[in-house]
Amino acid sequence: MMRGLGPDVGPGAGLGPGAGGQLQAVLFDMDGLLVDTEPLWFEIERAVMSRLGGEWTHEDQRALVGSSLRRSVDYLLGRATRPASRDQVADWLIGGMVELLAKREIEAMPGALHLLAQVRAAGIARALVTSSERVIMEAVLASLARHDIAFTVTVCGQDVRNPKPHPEPYLLAAALIGAEPRYCVALEDSPNGVAAAEAAGCVTIAVPGVAPVSPRPGRTVAASLAHVDLDLLRSLVASAAVTAAPPAS
Secondary structure (H helix, E strand, O other), X not given: OOEOXXXXXXXXXXXXXXXXXXXXXXXXXXXXXXXXXXXHHHHHHHHHHHHOOOOOOHHHHHHHOOOOHHHHHHHXXXXXXXXXXXXXXXXXXXXXXXXXHHHOOOOEOOOHHHHHHHHHHOOOEEEEEOOOOHHHHHHHHHHHHOOOOOOOEEEOHHHOOOXXXXXXXXXXXXXXXXXXXXXXXXXXXXXXXXXXHHHHOOEEEEOOOOOOOOOOOOOEEOOOHHHOOHHHHHHHHHHHHHHHOOOOX
């Protein structure tokens, strides 16, 4: 089930009145944005593809960055030369990733812990919005907890009917917090994630990792979370509110 409001942020905490363009919540992707798990995913996907009789390249990995389990399984089976069921492939992926996460220390991405601490200290609601399965999300949350990092709500791949790039994950996260998407900042590293956040109406910052994210007018792109701070998040929301406001009569 979805994780509810955390102990440090009560219902409505950090929510502004909206009219002033105040930042209400920050919505974080997980893999490749907060934690450096993409190399682990590549290792597991390559191992699964080997069991399926095929080869796995970095181009294949880029094609799956930010994807749901369902799409990943379909992609792998589409390249397979040996038979396997969808359930088998899903179990290989999830089981392999859980095993790696248990064996290896998860590294936070540059700037991630500092930004999370800034947002928490300001009393602003934080959501973790990931396409990963719950068991994988929980392993990452346990690792982040060692750094005193927690989230107001969490949304994983099993919580939604329509995964990224559909806006449902971000709409659900905002709804659980009680925030308006236009007063939320979403941070994403993948094209699928950026598409989902923008479709939900969130102010979006792209922090490209394995897969490039094309720049476009109105889209903020940062080299890493080390270049993102709370002042930037607040200013982007305020600017977006001014841009969206109707002209004075």
